[in-house]
Amino acid sequence: MLSLALKNIFRYRLRSFLTMAGVATGMFLFTAVETMQDSLARVTRSGADDTTLVVYRENRFCPSTSRLPEYYLPSIEKIEGVSSAIPIQIAVNNCGASLDVITFRGVPPENLLKYNPDLDVISGSFEKWMSRSDAALVGQAFAQRRGLRTGDQFEAVGINVYVAGIIRSLEAQDNNVAYVHLPFLQQASKIGLGTVTQFNVKVQSAELLDPVAREIDSTFRSDSQPTVTRPEKAFFAETAKQLIELIGFTHWLGLGAVAAVLGLVANAVLLIVRGRTKETAVLQTLGFSRFRIATLVTCEGLLLGLLGGALGVVSAVLFLHWQSFTLGNEGLTLAITPDAGVLFNGLLVALVLGFSASLYPAWRASRQSLVESLNAS
Amino acid sequence: MSTSLIQIRNLTKSFRKGSNVITPLANLSLEVSRGEFLALMGPSGSGKTTLLNLIAGIDGPSSGDLIIDSQELSTLSRGKLTKWRSENVGYIFQLYHLVPILSAYENVELPLLLQPLSRAERRNRVEAALDLVGLSDRIHHRPSELSGGQEQRVAIARAIVHDPGLLVADEPTGDLDGESAGAVLELLSSLSRDHQKTIVMVTHDPRAAAVADRALHLDKGQLVAPAE
Numbered sequence: 001m002l003s004l005a006l007k008n009i010f011r012y013r014l015r016s017f018l019t020m021a022g023v024a025t026g027m028f029l030f031t032a033v034e035t036m037q038d039s040l041a042r043v044t045r046s047g048a049d050d051t052t053l054v055v056y057r058e059n060r061f062c063p064s065t066s067r068l069p070e071y072y073l074p075s076i077e078k079i080e081g082v083s084s085a086i087p088i089q090i091a092v093n094n095c096g097a098s099l100d101v102i103t104f105r106g107v108p109p110e111n112l113l114k115y116n117p118d119l120d121v122i123s124g125s126f127e128k129w130m131s132r133s134d135a136a137l138v139g140q141a142f143a144q145r146r147g148l149r150t151g152d153q154f155e156a157v158g159i160n161v162y163v164a165g166i167i168r169s170l171e172a173q174d175n176n177v178a179y180v181h182l183p184f185l186q187q188a189s190k191i192g193l194g195t196v197t198q199f200n201v202k203v204q205s206a207e208l209l210d211p212v213a214r215e216i217d218s219t220f221r222s223d224s225q226p227t228v229t230r231p232e233k234a235f236f237a238e239t240a241k242q243l244i245e246l247i248g249f250t251h252w253l254g255l256g257a258v259a260a261v262l263g264l265v266a267n268a269v270l271l272i273v274r275g276r277t278k279e280t281a282v283l284q285t286l287g288f289s290r291f292r293i294a295t296l297v298t299c300e301g302l303l304l305g306l307l308g309g310a311l312g313v314v315s316a317v318l319f320l321h322w323q324s325f326t327l328g329n330e331g332l333t334l335a336i337t338p339d340a341g342v343l344f345n346g347l348l349v350a351l352v353l354g355f356s357a358s359l360y361p362a363w364r365a366s367r368q369s370l371v372e373s374l375n376a377s
Numbered sequence: 378m379s380t381s382l383i384q385i386r387n388l389t390k391s392f393r394k395g396s397n398v399i400t401p402l403a404n405l406s407l408e409v410s411r412g413e414f415l416a417l418m419g420p421s422g423s424g425k426t427t428l429l430n431l432i433a434g435i436d437g438p439s440s441g442d443l444i445i446d447s448q449e450l451s452t453l454s455r456g457k458l459t460k461w462r463s464e465n466v467g468y469i470f471q472l473y474h475l476v477p478i479l480s481a482y483e484n485v486e487l488p489l490l491l492q493p494l495s496r497a498e499r500r501n502r503v504e505a506a507l508d509l510v511g512l513s514d515r516i517h518h519r520p521s522e523l524s525g526g527q528e529q530r531v532a533i534a535r536a537i538v539h540d541p542g543l544l545v546a547d548e549p550t551g552d553l554d555g556e557s558a559g560a561v562l563e564l565l566s567s568l569s570r571d572h573q574k575t576i577v578m579v580t581h582d583p584r585a586a587a588v589a590d591r592a593l594h595l596d597k598g599q600l601v602a603p604a605e
Contacts, residue, residue, distance in 0.1 A: 286463065288491065374430075
C-alpha cells in the first residue's frame with residue numbers, strides 16, 4: 001500500500017507539490033512558534049541544578065537604571081552558602097522589546113573563567129582578551145548575527161571594542177552577549193567606576209537559593225541601594241514578563257497553523273478520494289478490501305503530511321539557525337534557537353496531522369458503493 | 378462434481394429508487410459449464426450488467442441461489458466475498474479502467490499485491506500475462522501511451538494474472554475499432570479454448586457473440602431465447 005501511495009503522490013506531482021507547499025508553510029510557522037516557546041522554557045524553567053542568584057537594584061527593571069555599589073561584593077561573598085560572586089555591568093542598545101539586542105557584560109577579567117568555567121573560546125584567545133582593556137569575547141550567536149570575526153573592531157551603544165575571541169557556552173545567554181572588562185565598560189558607558197548593574201551569585205546548593213537570597217536582601221535593606229535577589233531563571237521570568245506574554249500569545253498562532261495544516265491535508269485527500277471514485281471501485285473489483293482502500297488513502301495523507309511537514313520543519317530549523325534571532329527585553333536576551341526536540345516534535349505533529357486529516361476521507365473512500373461507483377460516468 | 382461452474386436458480390435482484398422498486402433480474406435460472414465461453418446479449422436495461430455483477434461477486438442478489446464453483450456467494454460476508462473475488466474472478470471493463478499513473482506492468486501487478494508473493498514471483502507472472510496478450514514490448518508504457526486495443530489487452534492481462542477460473546467481461550469490444558475488437562475477441566476465445574477459462578461476456582455486438590460457445594438473450598430481467 002505504501003508503494004502504491006508513493007506512486008500516487010509522486011506521479012501527480014503538481015497536486016502533491018501544492019499540497020506539500022501548503023503543509024510546509026503551516027509547519028514552518030508552527031516550528032518557529034514552538035522554537036520560541038521552547039527557547040523561553042529553557043531560560044525560565046528552574047531545575048534542581050540551578051544555583052545562581054541575581055542581585056538587582058530593588059524596583060528597577062532596566063540595566064541602565066539598576067545601579068549597585070561595587071563594594072557590596074565582599075559583603076555578599078561573606079554570606080554563608082555563597083560559593084562565588086561576580087559584579088556585572090550591563091550595557092544594552094535597547095531596553096524595550098527588540099529582535100536585535102546588543103548586550104555588553106562587563107566583568108572583572110580575572111574572575112570570568114572562575115565564575116563561568118563552561119565558556120569555550122572557539123576562535124581567538126582568552127589571553128588576548130585579558131591583555132587588552134578594550135577587548136571583547138563575543139558570544140557565538142551574537143558574532144554570527146553581526147558577522148563578526150576575531151580581530152574585528154566594532155562599535156555599538158557608543159562603545160568601541162576589539163574582538164579578541166568568539167565564545168560558545170551551554171548557557172544560551174552567554175552566546176548572545178559580548179564580555180568586556182568591567183572597568184572599561186564602566187568608563188565607556190559613563191556609569192563610572194565603582195557602580196555595577198547586578199551581582200551574579202553562585203550558592204553551594206539549590207536548597208540554599210532562597211535563604212541566601214533573603215540574607216542578601218536583608219543585608220542591604222537599610223542601605224541607599226536596596227536589593228532584590230532572585231534565582232536567575234525566576235529573575236528572567238519576572239523581568240521579561242512582557243516578552244513571555246508576547247510569546248505566550250504566539251501559542252495561538254501555532255495552534256492556528258496546526259488547524260490550517262489539518263484542514264489543508266483533509267481537503268486535499270478528500271479531493272483525491274472524490275477524483276478517484278472509479279479508480280477506487282476498480283481496485284475494489286480487483287479484490288482490494290475496504291481496509292486496504294482506507295489504508296491506501298491514509299498512507300497518502302500521512303505521506304503528504306510528513307513530507308510537507310518535514311520540508312517546513314527542516315526549513316524553519318535551518319532558517320532560525322542561520323538567522324540567529326535574539327529577542328531582547330529590559331537587557332535580557334532570548335536566543336531563538338531550535339533544538340532536536342523541536343525538530344522531532346514538528347515531525348511528529350506533521351505525522352499525526354496527516355493521519356488525522358485522512359481518517360474521514362479514508363472512511364468515505366472505503367464506504368463508497370462499488371456498483372454505483374462503477375456505473376458513474 | 379458438477380460440470381457447471383456457475384449455477385443460478387431463481388435469481389432475483391431488486392432495489393429501491395425513490396418510491397419505486399426496480400427489478401432488473403427476476404427469477405432467472407442459468408447454468409454455465411466449466412471452460413464455457415458465454416455471451417449475454419440484450420437491449421440496454423435488460424439486466425445483462427446486473428447479472429454480470431452478481432456473477433462477479435461485486436453485487437449481491439435479493440433472492441435465489443448463486444453458486445459458483447460450489448460456493449454459494451450469498452452466504453459470504455462482504456470481506457469474504459472480496460477475498461473470493463480476488464482469487465476467483467477476473468473482470469474486464471468496457472472502458473478498460475486502467476490506473477492512469479501506473480505503467481502496464483504496474484496495472485497488471487495490482488491483483489498480485491493482494492497475494493503473498495515475492496517480488497520475483499510477481500514479476501514472472503506479470504511478464505507471462507503481458508506476453509500472453511502480446512504486449513511484452515509495452516511493459517513500461519502508461520495507458521496514455523497505448524492504443525485502445527492495447528489498453529484492453531493490458532486490462533485482460535490484469536484480469537488473468539492471478540489465474541482465476543472465471544472471467545467476466547462487460548462489453549470488452551464496445552469501445553474498440555473493428556481490428557482491435559477482433560484481436561480482443563480472439564484473445565478471449567483462446568483463453569477459453571486453450572486455458573480453460575470460463576468466460577461470461579456481455580455484448581451488444583452479434584459478431585462478438587458469434588465468437589462465444591453460446592449466446593443468451595435477456596430482456597426485462599429474464600432469459601427470453603437463445604440469440605441467433
